[in-house]
Amino acid sequence: MSRLRRNHWLPEHWESYEIRTEEWLVNMGPQHPSTHGVLRLVLRTRGELVLEVTPYIGYLHRCAEKIGENVNAQQWIPYTDRMDYLSAMNMNLGWALTVEKLLGIEVPERGKHLRVILAELNRIASHLVAVGTYALDLGNFTPFMYCFREREKILNLFEWVCGARLTYSFIVIGGVRADLPKGWLQACENFLTEFERALPELHVLLTENKIFISRTAGVGVLPPKLAIQYGCTGPVLRGSGIAWDLRRHGEPIYTRMYDEYDFQIAAPDISGNYPRQDVFPPVPGEAVVGDCWHRFFVRMYEISQSIFIVRQALDKYSRAQGNVGEPVKHSQKLPVGEAYLETECPRGQMGFLVVGNNSPIPWRARARSSSFCNLSVLSELCRGVLLADVPAIVGSLDIVLGEVDR
Amino acid sequence: MFLIFLASIIILLGVFTVAAFLVWAERKVAARIQDRLGPTRVGGRFGWLQSVADGIKILTKEDIIPRDADSALFRIAPYLALAVGFSWFVVLPFSEHLVVARVESAAVFLLALAGLEIYAVLLGGYASGSKWSLIGAMREAVQVVSYEVPLALCAVIPVLLSGSMDLVTIANAQSGGFWHWFVFNSPFAFLGFWVFMVCTTAGLNRAPFDLPEAESELVSGYMTEYSGFRWAVFMLTEYVIMFAVSALGAILFLGGWHGPLPITAWLGLDRLAYPWAFWIQNLAGIINLLVKAMLCTLGIIWARWTLPRLRIDQVMTMCLKYCLPLAIVAFFGSLLWKLGSM
Numbered sequence: 001m002s003r004l005r006r007n008h009w010l011p012e013h014w015e016s017y018e019i020r021t022e023e024w025l026v027n028m029g030p031q032h033p034s035t036h037g038v039l040r041l042v043l044r045t046r047g048e049l050v051l052e053v054t055p056y057i058g059y060l061h062r063c064a065e066k067i068g069e070n071v072n073a074q075q076w077i078p079y080t081d082r083m084d085y086l087s088a089m090n091m092n093l094g095w096a097l098t099v100e101k102l103l104g105i106e107v108p109e110r111g112k113h114l115r116v117i118l119a120e121l122n123r124i125a126s127h128l129v130a131v132g133t134y135a136l137d138l139g140n141f142t143p144f145m146y147c148f149r150e151r152e153k154i155l156n157l158f159e160w161v162c163g164a165r166l167t168y169s170f171i172v173i174g175g176v177r178a179d180l181p182k183g184w185l186q187a188c189e190n191f192l193t194e195f196e197r198a199l200p201e202l203h204v205l206l207t208e209n210k211i212f213i214s215r216t217a218g219v220g221v222l223p224p225k226l227a228i229q230y231g232c233t234g235p236v237l238r239g240s241g242i243a244w245d246l247r248r249h250g251e252p253i254y255t256r257m258y259d260e261y262d263f264q265i266a267a268p269d270i271s272g273n274y275p276r277q278d279v280f281p282p283v284p285g286e287a288v289v290g291d292c293w294h295r296f297f298v299r300m301y302e303i304s305q306s307i308f309i310v311r312q313a314l315d316k317y318s319r320a321q322g323n324v325g326e327p328v329k330h331s332q333k334l335p336v337g338e339a340y341l342e343t344e345c346p347r348g349q350m351g352f353l354v355v356g357n358n359s360p361i362p363w364r365a366r367a368r369s370s371s372f373c374n375l376s377v378l379s380e381l382c383r384g385v386l387l388a389d390v391p392a393i394v395g396s397l398d399i400v401l402g403e404v405d406r
Numbered sequence: 407m408f409l410i411f412l413a414s415i416i417i418l419l420g421v422f423t424v425a426a427f428l429v430w431a432e433r434k435v436a437a438r439i440q441d442r443l444g445p446t447r448v449g450g451r452f453g454w455l456q457s458v459a460d461g462i463k464i465l466t467k468e469d470i471i472p473r474d475a476d477s478a479l480f481r482i483a484p485y486l487a488l489a490v491g492f493s494w495f496v497v498l499p500f501s502e503h504l505v506v507a508r509v510e511s512a513a514v515f516l517l518a519l520a521g522l523e524i525y526a527v528l529l530g531g532y533a534s535g536s537k538w539s540l541i542g543a544m545r546e547a548v549q550v551v552s553y554e555v556p557l558a559l560c561a562v563i564p565v566l567l568s569g570s571m572d573l574v575t576i577a578n579a580q581s582g583g584f585w586h587w588f589v590f591n592s593p594f595a596f597l598g599f600w601v602f603m604v605c606t607t608a609g610l611n612r613a614p615f616d617l618p619e620a621e622s623e624l625v626s627g628y629m630t631e632y633s634g635f636r637w638a639v640f641m642l643t644e645y646v647i648m649f650a651v652s653a654l655g656a657i658l659f660l661g662g663w664h665g666p667l668p669i670t671a672w673l674g675l676d677r678l679a680y681p682w683a684f685w686i687q688n689l690a691g692i693i694n695l696l697v698k699a700m701l702c703t704l705g706i707i708w709a710r711w712t713l714p715r716l717r718i719d720q721v722m723t724m725c726l727k728y729c730l731p732l733a734i735v736a737f738f739g740s741l742l743w744k745l746g747s748m
Contacts, residue, residue: 026537034622048541048718137622139613139715145440211614211714387541388717391622 023051030059034137034391037401039375043382043390050390053382055375060405068365073099073354074173074330076365080352081167083367084403086129087346089122089158092171094343098352099173101253102339103328111175111325112257113317117188118161118171120306120313124195125154126346127299127306130235130398134296135206137395138215143205150198153191160184173332175325185314192307199304207281207300216293217286220381220393224290230380231373234348235266235302236397239295243267246344254343260316263309266301268294274301292396299398302346331360338364347371347398367406371399413506417495425645426457431700432645432707439711467634474535475631483533484632484639487526491643493519494650499574501663501691512573513565516654517558520609523647524550527611527618530640531628542627545718546618549608552725553615556733557605560598563740564588564658567595573654577662584666589659594739599659601733603705606651608725610644613710617718652702653695660698663691 029040038059044052064083068076073095080095081088093115100106107115132147155165160181162170170177206212222232224240237244245265247258264275272283272294280301287293334356342351348370355364374397381393430445433456437444445453471477497512499505509515524546531543565571567588568579580587589599608615619627626632629640656662670687716724 024537026541033625047544135714139616139620139622140713141436142440142711145442149441205712206714209714211716211720214720215714215717386717386719388617388620388623388715 022046028390035394036133036399039394039399039401039404041378041390041394043387045387048387050382050385050387053379053390055378057372057375057401057404060401062406064406065364065366068362070361072330072360073332073334073362073365074328076362077172078167078169080367081169082402083369083406084126084345084347084350084371084400085166086400087122087126088166088168089118089171090126090343090345091350092169093119094341094345094350095352095354096171096173097253097343098339098341098354099328099334101251101341102334102337102354102356103173103332105174105328106253107175107325108322110317110320110322113313113320114176114180114324115171116257116261116313117310117317118158118168118176120309121154121157121188123346124303124306124310125151127303128154130299130346131202131206131296131303134395134398135212137391138212140205140212143202146198146201146205150195153194157184157188157191160187172327174328175323177327179324180317185318188310188314192310196304196307199300202300203281207297213284213286213293215388215392216296216396217284217291218288219292219385219389220396221288222290222295222377222381226377226380227290230377232348232377233370233373234345235295235298236348236374236377238265238267239298239396240290241268241270241272241294246342246349250344251341254341258309261309261312263305264301266298266305268298280304292392295396295398333358333360334362342368345370347400347403348374350403367403369403369406371397371401371403375399375404410506417506418492421492421495421646421649422642424649425642426461428645428649428703429457429460429642430454431703435704435707436711439708461638464634464638469635470631470633472535472631476533476535479529479533480631481636483526483530484636484643486529487523487643488639488646490519490523490526491646491650494647494654497573498650498653499577499657499662500653500695501688502574502578503688504692505574508572508574511571513561513571513576513658517561520557520651521550521554523609526640526643527628530632531618534628534631536631538624538626538630539628542618542620542624542630545620545624546611546628548718549611549615549617549721549725552722553605553608553729556601556725556729557609559730559733559737560602560605561654561658563595563598563737566737566740567591567744573657573662577657577664580661581664582668582671584661586664587659587661592740592743594736594743595659597732598736598740599655601729601736602655602659603702604729605725605733606655607706607709608721610648610651610706612644612648612706614713614716615721616710616715617721620715622715648703648706649699652706653699655702656695656698660702661694662698663695665690665694 024045026043026045028043029035030038035041040056042054043050064079067079077092077095080091084091128147128151132144135143158168159165162168162177222240224242227237227240243265246254248255248265268274268289272287272289274280336357338355340351340353342349350370351368353366354362357363382390434444445456447453448459449455471480494516496506497509497515527546528543531539564576568576570576588595611618619629629637632640
């Protein structure tokens with residue numbers, strides 16, 4: 001010790017100095033591999049410890065709402081595709097239902113069931129991306145491939161229906177663009193059977209995996225109260241134990257589509273158990289309601305519920321009489337007034353507002369983004385976590401930046 | 407002198423070939439695990455020459471040194487890694503008579519090399535001038551102090567059982583069928599083998615312990631700022647060391663170049679009676695060792711493509727709280743087992 005002190009490079013009385021590590025501002029993104037697009041996070045860190053996370057958004061802003069005031073309602077459908085590009089069918093559905101609400105029209109029975117089929121298939125595809133990229137965030141590459149393999153089959157089905165693989169613009173105001181092609185129902189049945197066999201692989205690799213549980217259970221706990229305060233919806237809200245699903249609790253024009261369907265709302269109760277738990281892997285003891293594991297598991301649960309819904313819808317669709325609805329004309333005038341409707345998209349409640357003033361072009365078109373609200377809770381969740389937990393928490397919120405920025 | 411030079415050349419080429427093969431094999435195995443094809447074009451149906459093509463592509467890349475980097479250290483780091491990686495093969499025997507330098511304390515020498523390897527990562531991470539790289543390097547430092555102790559304790563078990571630190575003697579002590587292998591010597595040695603494999607995976611920075619380069623967290627960790635040839639050197643070294651460590655594991659626990667069944671002994675192929683038996687035994691020995699090392703490597707690859715990554719505190723917990731006591735149990739258990747059977 002005394003020998004060290006004589007070294008010229010050490011200050012006098014260096015022992016009395018408090019050894020202090022410096023705080024670091026680390027810029028994560030917008031090109032970072034695990035911020036799911038162009039999200040930029042500024043982390044205030046002390047070593048591995050993250051003290052504060054500030055999200056910066058706007059890198060994908062495309063003035064979608066302003067465009068909505070310059071095109072007619074039917075023409076805005078493709079722009080809704082590009083908001084949440086992973087669940088374009090659901091976005092189309094949300095806008096179409098909102099304008100239908102304003103116009104006061106309702107789609108025939110057969111069209112409704114067709115919309116349910118497409119929306120729920122898209123929900124599966126979207127959750128597969130969420131689950132797969134979440135595995136990637138935690139450093140596991142293989143489930144990502146398995147998820148995308150299955151998603152590819154759904155995209156093939158969609159391609160067969162409408163020619164597009166990602167941005168469908170298929171569900172339009174007044175119905176759908178066309179009826180299903182011949183043989184599609186059987187192909188969809190086959191897919192569901194195959195997919196149900198592949199689902200346990202994901203459960204083995206992720207849900208039941210010891211390392212996966214230790215990385216996600218108890219991490220980023222979002223209390224239900226906080227979730228409501230921040231306006232979190234979708235799997236993020238349900239992961240906190242609130243059984244709130246617009247397919248059951250929404251407005252009549254939306255819930256009427258799902259009234260005849262039997263499915264469970266994927267949300268844990270206070271003790272962390274899910275309805276009809278017996279067919280799923282057990283909830284690990286380490287998991288706390290509202291943590292990353294539950295948000296992940298809610299998505300896995302919803303995937304199997306959606307399979308169940310699509311099965312019923314295929315049956316109902318083939319038995320329903322009539323046509324699938326007629327797309328309204330581009331020149332269709334929107335009456336004076338406004339309509340707002342929220343629908344249950346895979347990422348949460350996606351709300352659309354349309355204000356008409358006796359012209360085909362909406363006076364105002366507005367989109368309430370679920371990812372935006374879910375993202376806003378990030379800085380609350382990431383207070384005092386480790387650096388490796390930040391991608392785990394961001395991934396569990398499952399945001400799509402196209403929808404956040406619009 | 408000339409012989410040593412020749413041996414170095416042969417080893418250098420051989421190891422490069424093995425590393426290139428491993429890169430290709432990992433891609434193929436990963437592809438098979440993930441239900442896809444992997445490389446299929448370069449060099450025929452199975453993409454044999456994919457590694458060569460990648461190597462050529464990497465050599466033509468622009469040489470970038472970031473402005474904030476400490477240029478000299480930035481350049482040194484990959485070659486330090488390479489030098490350490492290849493030093494393994496100086497003392498690593500491939501067969502009873504195929505060893506460049508038969509060193510009395512080879513086992514300790516290799517453990518020391520394993521410790522030296524981290525300097526390359528620390529230097530690379532520190533010199534890059536990037537925050538992600540520095541975090542990666544610091545993680546490596548934390549990881550090293552976690553896994554080194556149990557690793558050393560387990561590597562000492564075969565030394566204990568054979569009474570020598572010379573790898574040739576250790577392997578020869580396991581001759582005559584797989585029931586003589588140290589991994590089946592006692593339940594404790596069996597435990598020791600698995601702890602050894604876990605700790606080597608941690609030492610290799612391979613998933614689930616790939617924290618220093620954790621792709622989804624640290625972009626690429628200490629390798630973030632590296633590109634082109636320097637990156638290739640880091641990456642090749644990883645595979646070289648992966649093979650070397652697997653070969654070490656095979657020598658220490660899996661009988662080295664001794665086959666699972668003592669066929670030569672049954673056939674009565676005594677090397678004094680038949681001079682050519684010497685060559686056959688050595689050839690079979692290399693094949694035995696390579697197969698065992700490749701199987702260990704396959705296990706490591708398999709783990710990488712199956713498991714998620716641990717967090718840094720979980721790595722420390724795992725190594726210090728679980729692996730260390732297990733290694734101590736394995737060590738003292740083997741000791742007592744040996745005393746009891748003497």
